[in-house]
Amino acid sequence: MKLSRRTFLEGVAALSIAVSVPAMAHAEDLKMGLLVPGSVSEEGWNRIGYNALKGVEEQLGAKISYVELQQNPASFEKAFRDYASQGYKVILGHGFEFQDAALEVALDYPDTYFLISSSSIHEGNVIGLNTDTSQPFYLMGVIAAKMGRKAGLVGGMEIPPIQQAFAGFKNGAKSVNPDFPISEAYIGNFTDTTAAKEAALSMISQGADFVVPNASGATVGGYQAISESGPDVRSFSIFSDFTPVAPNNILGLYVADYAQGVVEVVRTIKDGSPPTENVVFGLKDPKVMSFTFRDDGPVSVPEDIRAEVKAISDKIAAGEIKTGE
Amino acid sequence: MDDMMFLTFLATLVGAAWRLATPLIFASIGEVFSERAGVLNIGLEGTMLVGAFCGFATAFATDSVLLGLLTGVLGGMLFGLVFAFFTITIKADQIVVGAALNLLGMGLTAFLFRTYYVSTGKGIEIAQPVHIPWLSDLPFLGEAFFQQNLIVYSTILVAILATLVLYRTSFGLTLRAVGEHPKAVDVAGRNVAAYRYGAVLVGTGLAGLGGAFLTLGHSNQFVEGITSGRGFIVLAVVVFARWSPIGAFFVSLLFGLFYALQLMLQAQASIVVPYQVLQALPYIMTIITLVVVRGKGAAPGKLGQPYEMR
Amino acid sequence: MEQVNQGVRENVYPQAAQALYRTLSQVAISAVTPLAAVIVALACGAALLWLNGFNGSDVVTVMIFGSFQDMRSVGEILLKATPLILIGAGLCVAFRCKIWNIGAEGQLYVGAIAATFVGTSIDGLSVWVHAPLVMLAGAIAGAAWAGIAGYLKVRFQASEIVTTIMLNYIAIILTSYLVTGPMKDASAAYPQSARLVREAWTPRIVSDMRLHVGILVAVVLAVALYIFLQRSSRGFALRVVGQNPHAARYAGMNVGRNIMIAICISGAMAGLAGAFEVAGVTHRLYQNISPGYGFEGIAVALLAGNNPLAAILSGGLFATLRSGSEVLQITSQVPQVLVLVIQGIVILSVVAFAKLRDIIRIVA
Numbered sequence: 001m002k003l004s005r006r007t008f009l010e011g012v013a014a015l016s017i018a019v020s021v022p023a024m025a026h027a028e029d030l031k032m033g034l035l036v037p038g039s040v041s042e043e044g045w046n047r048i049g050y051n052a053l054k055g056v057e058e059q060l061g062a063k064i065s066y067v068e069l070q071q072n073p074a075s076f077e078k079a080f081r082d083y084a085s086q087g088y089k090v091i092l093g094h095g096f097e098f099q100d101a102a103l104e105v106a107l108d109y110p111d112t113y114f115l116i117s118s119s120s121i122h123e124g125n126v127i128g129l130n131t132d133t134s135q136p137f138y139l140m141g142v143i144a145a146k147m148g149r150k151a152g153l154v155g156g157m158e159i160p161p162i163q164q165a166f167a168g169f170k171n172g173a174k175s176v177n178p179d180f181p182i183s184e185a186y187i188g189n190f191t192d193t194t195a196a197k198e199a200a201l202s203m204i205s206q207g208a209d210f211v212v213p214n215a216s217g218a219t220v221g222g223y224q225a226i227s228e229s230g231p232d233v234r235s236f237s238i239f240s241d242f243t244p245v246a247p248n249n250i251l252g253l254y255v256a257d258y259a260q261g262v263v264e265v266v267r268t269i270k271d272g273s274p275p276t277e278n279v280v281f282g283l284k285d286p287k288v289m290s291f292t293f294r295d296d297g298p299v300s301v302p303e304d305i306r307a308e309v310k311a312i313s314d315k316i317a318a319g320e321i322k323t324g325e
Numbered sequence: 326m327d328d329m330m331f332l333t334f335l336a337t338l339v340g341a342a343w344r345l346a347t348p349l350i351f352a353s354i355g356e357v358f359s360e361r362a363g364v365l366n367i368g369l370e371g372t373m374l375v376g377a378f379c380g381f382a383t384a385f386a387t388d389s390v391l392l393g394l395l396t397g398v399l400g401g402m403l404f405g406l407v408f409a410f411f412t413i414t415i416k417a418d419q420i421v422v423g424a425a426l427n428l429l430g431m432g433l434t435a436f437l438f439r440t441y442y443v444s445t446g447k448g449i450e451i452a453q454p455v456h457i458p459w460l461s462d463l464p465f466l467g468e469a470f471f472q473q474n475l476i477v478y479s480t481i482l483v484a485i486l487a488t489l490v491l492y493r494t495s496f497g498l499t500l501r502a503v504g505e506h507p508k509a510v511d512v513a514g515r516n517v518a519a520y521r522y523g524a525v526l527v528g529t530g531l532a533g534l535g536g537a538f539l540t541l542g543h544s545n546q547f548v549e550g551i552t553s554g555r556g557f558i559v560l561a562v563v564v565f566a567r568w569s570p571i572g573a574f575f576v577s578l579l580f581g582l583f584y585a586l587q588l589m590l591q592a593q594a595s596i597v598v599p600y601q602v603l604q605a606l607p608y609i610m611t612i613i614t615l616v617v618v619r620g621k622g623a624a625p626g627k628l629g630q631p632y633e634m635r
Numbered sequence: 636m637e638q639v640n641q642g643v644r645e646n647v648y649p650q651a652a653q654a655l656y657r658t659l660s661q662v663a664i665s666a667v668t669p670l671a672a673v674i675v676a677l678a679c680g681a682a683l684l685w686l687n688g689f690n691g692s693d694v695v696t697v698m699i700f701g702s703f704q705d706m707r708s709v710g711e712i713l714l715k716a717t718p719l720i721l722i723g724a725g726l727c728v729a730f731r732c733k734i735w736n737i738g739a740e741g742q743l744y745v746g747a748i749a750a751t752f753v754g755t756s757i758d759g760l761s762v763w764v765h766a767p768l769v770m771l772a773g774a775i776a777g778a779a780w781a782g783i784a785g786y787l788k789v790r791f792q793a794s795e796i797v798t799t800i801m802l803n804y805i806a807i808i809l810t811s812y813l814v815t816g817p818m819k820d821a822s823a824a825y826p827q828s829a830r831l832v833r834e835a836w837t838p839r840i841v842s843d844m845r846l847h848v849g850i851l852v853a854v855v856l857a858v859a860l861y862i863f864l865q866r867s868s869r870g871f872a873l874r875v876v877g878q879n880p881h882a883a884r885y886a887g888m889n890v891g892r893n894i895m896i897a898i899c900i901s902g903a904m905a906g907l908a909g910a911f912e913v914a915g916v917t918h919r920l921y922q923n924i925s926p927g928y929g930f931e932g933i934a935v936a937l938l939a940g941n942n943p944l945a946a947i948l949s950g951g952l953f954a955t956l957r958s959g960s961e962v963l964q965i966t967s968q969v970p971q972v973l974v975l976v977i978q979g980i981v982i983l984s985v986v987a988f989a990k991l992r993d994i995i996r997i998v999a
Contacts, residue, residue: 039438041549065966068964068970073916073924074715074917077845096824160824183592188604191550193539193551197543198344198345198585199588201337202588208592218548228454365796411983417990420735421986424930425979425986428930428979429975429976431975435972436683436975440687549972599816611797
């Protein structure tokens with residue numbers, strides 16, 4: 001799909017004119033801002049935040065805006081302030097690094113809600129939204145240990161969302177086989193797709209047959225390596241649907257519809273009953289976190305393992321299994 | 326690690342090293358030309374990004390890797406033309422212009438990418454490894470040397486060609502003289518500026534090719550800042566290689582080797598060193614080698630200096 | 636002839652007014668090229684926006700004017716200007732000596748590390764002692780980091796362009812290691828250091844704004860470096876080494892020592908900038924403490940024509956552009972990276988206009 005931002009913006013403008021007429025009836029329009037630490041054009045972390053923003057626009061008729069900041073803590077506070085002072089009701093800081101700045105600005109704007117992704121904070125109008133990725137990764141770990149000989153995990157940088165996911169994977173694999181070998185490598189950034197590719201290739205050459213990359217924009221390099229290594233290497237698609245890149249290797253999809261989760265939270269704010277504690281999305285929220293198996297690929301997960309995974313998933317959702325650290 | 330494991334490890338390492346070295350090889354051989362003619366271009370990071378972006382955009386629109394490579398080279402040369410105009414015609418400081426071009430390259434590619442590619446989906450079809458009968462199937466050696474795509478193999482050709490041009494043709498001879506004794510060249514009736522323009526265009530064209538390899542021959546997506554500092558590493562490679570194309574080839578390979586080793590060692594659970602130590606290794610090694618191969622002996626005499634015609 | 640003129644004028648104007656007049660006209664002349672360069676760059680930025688379907692005039696109406704809405708936004712600009720002025724003014728000294736220190740980014744990181752260490756490991760000092768101590772630590776660390784490249788250049792003729800770039804990577808990787816390892820805040824899951832103790836924070840100028848005294852320090856130091864370069868014998872020596880190292884050596888100057896001093900001054904300024912980012916803005920060390928201030932500082936110095944005094948203005952300009960680019964994205968959804976393009980064109984136009992001025996001067 002190719003969509004230039006220009007046509008996209010024109011579309012948004014036309015749409016907002018169309019919806020703004022009935023929306024005039026409301027006392028004030030809901031405005032939502034988004035701060036992301038990089039480009040939303042890449043298939044990765046920033047895109048997830050952007051999709052959430054779009055979801056709020058489409059489903060709640062909000063007026064939206066986003067700003068792609070470089071990863072610079074000094075500029076966060078100003079961006080929050082810019083939005084808050086322009087009457088934005090909800091501002092999503094997409095990443096734990098936005099938390100300190102939001103707390104600071106929140107003191108001056110008590111009527112604005114500051115949502116922070118990948119955070120477990122709750123202080124007044126600053127609310128953390130955490131997608132517990134250790135849960136789906138736990139399931140992947142179980143599948144890896146049952147179907148493979150050795151697993152490989154390629155990470156971007158050593159930050160909580162990624163550490164959390166990998167911890168879940170390791171716990172899941174160990175729950176099946178305590179000695180199941182897992183190797184782990186970080187490429188040290190989120191841009192170098194070639195490094196992600198080579199890291200995955202090297203793991204595969206050292207015997208890994210179940211590889212999951214998790215490096216935001218660079219993730220795609222990992223799937224490419226998996227695809228080039230033949231159908232004996234298995235993987236799971238994470239966050240987005242990467243099956244077109246590695247159609248012969250991907251057993252299933254973990255897709256986080258973070259947008260659904262954010263829309264629900266924003267809806268509660270709009271209705272005047274905002275969350276009273278920090279929000280954690282997990283397997284208990286099937287609308288947000290979907291974990292599905294593929295049937296159209298050359299390899300698929302056998303029925304008995306699927307049943308087992310389903311049982312474990314239910315236990316995680318019920319809070320009976322702890323997946324994280 | 327037993328012997329078999331070790332051999333596999335080695336074969337993968339060498340194969341990965343060559344692929345990771347490929348963009349460095351192109352760009353550093355290009356920079357050898359440029360510096361031999363007395364022009365120091367520190368704007369390679371921006372130039373490589375332009376090559377990577379042009380290549381990706383073209384291949385995305387036309388599905389042709391070859392066309393992509395071509396526009397990657399042309400994009401690099403266009404950038405080189407700006408550099409040459411400012412440093413050779415206007416005689417501005419080469420470092421200043423290079424720094425400006427880095428900003429421009431990073432800014433322009435990121436701006437255009439963010440503006441036009443809201444989603445690139447599964448990316449593009451990239452150059453596939455070629456299967457050479459018999460050779461590709463050799464144990465270990467096959468994986469290390471004979472399972473690459475044509476762009477990777479072409480690095481050997483480029484290195485040999487560059488050496489021939491630089492040392493066996495009158496163009497190369499004059500070009501080197503331009504970097505050492507521009508006055509003599511001028512007196513002999515040849516146009517110093519024209520040779521420098523030529524050298525810069527060869528250099529930036531190859532840098533563009535190196536960038537385009539990243540999106541067309543290695544990964545299938547453009548990502549902002551995909552060069553991840555390779556344009557700067559190239560400058561170190563050239564000094565380390567003593568301004569020789571063959572040297573640049575092997576030093577680039579060495580860097581590729583470090584880079585691949587770093588990624589592979591991380592995956593070894595038995596290694597307990599923090600992975601950042603491994604990441605820093607190539608940079609530390611560069612500094613050490615600069616100290617070891619010290620002296621300005623091989624540096625072009627007039628490197629970095631504009632030439633004032635009489 | 637000139638003396639006659641001066642004699643005549645002396646009767647008309649008092650001496651001080653005359654000096655002022657001369658300085659002002661000098662400033663006016665030297666300000667023309669950078670101003671023209673900025674206008675060209677903004678025009679190019681507008682053209683780029685227009686070509687790509689955005690509103691071109693936003694470059695002026697939103698990007699420039701939009702960042703001067705109220706006192707707070709001016710404060711935010713000055714906050715961004717602080718590291719740029721510090722780094723830019725420091726690099727002026729190195730560049731005057733023809734030392735191409737590309738490593739201000741790394742020196743900033745090392746300064747931030749040292750500041751964090753002093754700001755988190757010591758407790759119970761008064762703010763009058765602790766805050767300056769943090770700054771000093773940053774400056775020393777930055778100078779030492781730059782000094783490595785200086786030493787390698789003097790002792791082994793290793794190109795400082797290459798070594799400073801390598802030291803950038805090493806410093807950034809070191810920071811990443813420290814905040815995920817030894818310096819990590821034990822109470823948080825995130826890769827960040829502990830918060831600096833209150834007394835170590837750089838005092839704010841107005842209590843409800845983020846702007847801290849760093850901006851004053853930056854301006855004072857820039858002026859001091861200007862005086863150092865123009866008026867002191869050491870400053871003179873640095874400039875001679877930059878213009879002609881052979882002549883300097885012939886004149887009995889210690890070239891190596893001058894190189895070390897120049898690069899260490901620039902490193903100290905960058906390290907100080909890093910200390911202010913930690914102690915004045917974020918109060919913690921993060922993996923990405925700088926959005927490339929070290930590289931932007933190079934452009935600041937070049938736009939200032941390697942004059943530390945002018946670096947105050949060019950630093951302020953670049954901060955305005957950076958701040959404005961964020962406003963531009965928020966209001967018009969223009970990718971914020973536009974600022975890099977404009978900065979690149981500013982440098983190229985400065986170069987071109989300087990040439991043009993030379994040509995005009997020769998013709999005239």
